[in-house]
Each structure stands twice: as structure tokens, then as C-alpha cells.
Amino acid sequence: MALSEFELIDRYFLHQETNRSDVVLGVGDDAALVRVPMDHDLVLTMDSLVAGIHFLSTWPAEDIAHKALAVNLSDLAAMGAEPAWATLSLVLPQIDENWIEGFCQAFYHLAKQFNVQLIGGDLSRGPTLTITLELHGFIPTGQAITRSGAQIGDLIYVTGALGESGFALHIEKHLSLFSDTVYRSVAHRLRRPMPRLAEGRVLRGLANSMIDISDGLAADLGHILEKSGVGATVIEEKIPIASPLKQHLSYDQAWNLALFHGEDYELCFTLPLKYQERVETLFTELQTDLHLIGHIDSQQGLRCQMRNQQVMNLEPKGYQHF
């Protein structure tokens, strides 16, 4: 006989490796109770992943769990916040204990790396596998890095490399065009993205604005520009297009995936010139690639200075997950 909701919760959701001292009451009452440290703001983010929309139903439970937590962690990283507590709603088409066990293992594994404790949620039956995760963290009062603080003259930086996640999705949709080796070289960026929490944290008090790249660099930098009421110019040859794209795709394809696809979960931030050296040193210490791709200017809109010295307008369009 299938286990009831309560039995499943007892078996898989009561016991975790993370036990935070600020959790007063975790899974198992009407609500969870936690303590936010003094002089800190609470930071909240929620994302849903739906089978067939955000992932293929052939993905293993482990990848789905990792991604659900990682994309929410990335939102906290983009504020410079410290993650702490998660709540999880699972809508399951059937009770497959192997699936739930795999999901929990991968979830707890990533959660432990960032000291996140699962403190509550909901299990429901439903025709479509849907995972909704809310992640709660905190940050010293007034230190959150929002999208709206970019200033004219700020330098624009991007971490890591762009486009691999989009390339992996492209291969999943057109499987025969690329070898398994190529797919495996980029699939982890689509299925197991690693959120940039340490990078976000060191930028407190330094970056004027920040966002994580979920919709694509053009769209996400566009959000910063819109919220900050400024414009920007980026330099074509500084955009960090990931190597596998350069190797296996035409330049146009690679460019499009790097700028307009998203799901890279890298950070894009703007920085006053005076902090350039300090931040570049901090990122060297973190061993995280950092790319200065342009600057904020007063002319509205997003422009790209191309290799041929022409300036092209970039549409702030992105991948429509919706």
C-alpha cells in the first residue's frame, strides 16, 4: 500500500543533516518557527519548476531537486544574502519512493553545502510533477544589493561563462546533432547549476546593483537598467561566451545563446570605479572568473560595441520560461 502523506513526511522530511540553531520548530506543526538575527532583514524568494516546462520528465529526481534549490539559492546570492531555511511543495503524479528518496538525497546534499535547513512545506497528489521552493535568508539591515542601485559610470561585471545551459537545452531538444560527449560537457550547467553565494556576499557594500542571469544577460542587465533608470554599453569581445559554444556552434548561435538564453545563474553586477581593484582581488582569492564587460551610461537602453567598432542596440529580450 502506498504510504500516506504523514508517513512519507516522517520517513523523508523529518531527518536531515542540517540542524540550524535558529530553527525553533521545523517540519511537523501547523507552521514553522525560526529566528532572524538582530539587525538583519529577512530575504525571501520563491520559484516553481514544472515537468515538461522547466525540465524534461526524463530527468532524474536528483537533478530536479538540485536545480530547484540552486535557482532559489542564486536569487539570494544576487542580493548578497545568507541562505538559511527552505520550504518545499511537491506535487507528485504518483508515490514512487525511489524518486522521493533520490530527490531528498540531492536536496539535502546541496542544502548542507549552504547550511540550509528544510523546515516545512506540502505534499500533494496532482497530474503534473511540480516543485515549488521558497528560500529564506537574511542580510544585515540596509546591505542588500538590489537591481535599482546602478549609477552612471559604474563598471559592469559578469562572473563565469555564459551560454552552456542554453546549449545543453538546445542539445536536449535536437539530440542527434551533437555527440554525448558534447552534451555531457555542458549538461551540468543546465541540471546542476552552482549558485554564486560566496561571490554575492563579498560584494556587500561594494556593488551598486546585482542580478543573477536567469533570463539571459541582455534581459537581466536590462532589468538593472530599467530599475535604475540608466543605460549601458557592453563590449562584444568582452562577453564571456563559454568555450564549448565557440567550439561546436557558429559564432551567431553562440552569441545568441550567451546573450539571450539565460539559466546560467552567473551574477551580473555594477561597481563604482573606485572598487575595481579591490573586487578583482577578492575574486582572484575566490578563484572565480570575473569579466569586465562594459559600463553604465546616461543614455537609456543597452548597446553593444561590436568588433567592427559599430555600436548595435541590444534588445533586452530573454528566454521566455513562461
Add this chain to the structure above:
Amino acid sequence: MALSEFELIDRYFLHQETNRSDVVLGVGDDAALVRVPMDHDLVLTMDSLVAGIHFLSTWPAEDIAHKALAVNLSDLAAMGAEPAWATLSLVLPQIDENWIEGFCQAFYHLAKQFNVQLIGGDLSRGPTLTITLELHGFIPTGQAITRSGAQIGDLIYVTGALGESGFALHIEKHLSLFSDTVYRSVAHRLRRPMPRLAEGRVLRGLANSMIDISDGLAADLGHILEKSGVGATVIEEKIPIASPLKQHLSYDQAWNLALFHGEDYELCFTLPLKYQERVETLFTELQTDLHLIGHIDSQQGLRCQMRNQQVMNLEPKGYQHF
């Protein structure tokens, strides 16, 4: 052309009537930022409603929105907490602006009554309409009323009347058996439950344990007994079976719906004898019906003293929403 996620958020989710001063950053950044008052714990609850499982897809958007918020408010009521901020994930099979507008209107209407502000969330496309809501509130440190505090000798109380929600669902499933008039007399309890927040709040420092009745009185009182390591005896003739059930159903049917169905969102709590008079006076002032249905005892399990003076064991079973 259908609106994009961003356009929908701009149109329906940025503007609300509730504007709390403790919201530093609401909808529209990577994450929301709020301030929990000093010397308070943060209280969190999350529930999902799935079309075809928790509501019929023929329900109007207004009922779905009300219910999604009400069931979460009820969880905070059961802790004695003060609601504050909501995050909402909507998975929509198609973009129907009328539907979204109706949903938002009813959501904001109920939210305003309890001073709740929507501060973030997620819009996704997906084959099954799914609403996941997280509600955040707070309570002075150490004053939350949990399921685990019941003491031997405590009186057991239930607010309001039981079974109407179950009766309404029963009619929805077997429509021809009852007239529209009968259905309308109970449907609001299924579709538009009113959470008992004021009642929960006045019990701070008085009730030893509390739960809201979502799975059925027997199951939910069972949760208190299990978490508190005690037993209980209730009195058959004190169980507040709602009048429409007595009027239109056999005694056995009415009894079963009142005890084992749930979704009534009444409160069940246990109280030291010394607070009996004080609490009964408080509830008279609130004009909320209150029923003393039994007491906590040392013998494990849940018993019912029947009209014929026999004592019957009650299974702590409830409605399986899962």
C-alpha cells in the same frame, strides 16, 4: 498577443491596497526584503492547491484565490501568530486575463482584511492549474502555540461548527441528491472559509496546544495527542455538528463528516482548567461559538463517550487530500 510574465506582473501584482511599512522591497527584484519586529519569531506556512484535487476546475478564480490564502491564514491562526507577507506561485495552463484579474481581486480583498501584503512569487506555464502560497507572520518570542503542549487535565475546545465543508464537497460529488439551496447554505464553508485569526491570537499565553481542523477533528486532535504524548476523551453530544448536516443527513453521515472530513478551518485547542472562565469570556466578546468537547487524560489514544454511556475508540483517521 498574450502578455509576457513581466507584463502580467506589472499589471496585476505590483499594485495592491496593502502597503506594510515593514516591507523594504516587494515584488520585482531577485528576492523580497522584509523586517521582522524585534523579539519576535518568524512563522512560516506553505500550502498548494491543485485543480481537480483540492478544487474543481469549474470553481471561479475568486473562490480559488480566497481558499488558497484562507487555508494558509488558518495555519498561522493555529499558532496564535500575526500574518504579514505572502509569496505566491501560480502555474497556469493558459493566460486568461479575466481569470487572473478575478484571482487577484479576491486575493487582495482577503489579504487586506488581515493586513497581508503580497511581496513576491512566480508565474509559470504548466498543464495543471496549481497555486502554491507561502504565508509569513510573526509572534512574540516563545509565545507560539504548538501541537505538542497539551497537558493531562486540559480542557479541549473547538470553535464554530463542524462538517459543512465536507457536506459541500459531498454535494459537489453527488450533485443531484440535494437542492441548490442546500448546497448554497454550506458551499461558502468549502470555498470561502474564514480563518480564525483573532481567536488564535487571544489564546496566546492561555492555550497549551492548538491546531486548525484541516484533516478532520479526530485526525487533528490526534496530531495534538501524538505530539504531546497524551490521550483524550471527548463527549459525543458536545461535538458541534453543523445544523445543515443534522437537517439533511442521517445522524451517521453527519457524524462522519463532522469528525473525519476536515477543511472546516475551525480551531481545536487545549486549555488549563484555570483559564476556562477567562477564555469563555474572551470568546463571548469575539462573538465566536466555543464548545468544550472533552479533556486530555493520561491514557493514550482518543476515546468518545457516547450518548448511551459506552466509550468508543475513535480512529485518528482523516480525509486524505494526498
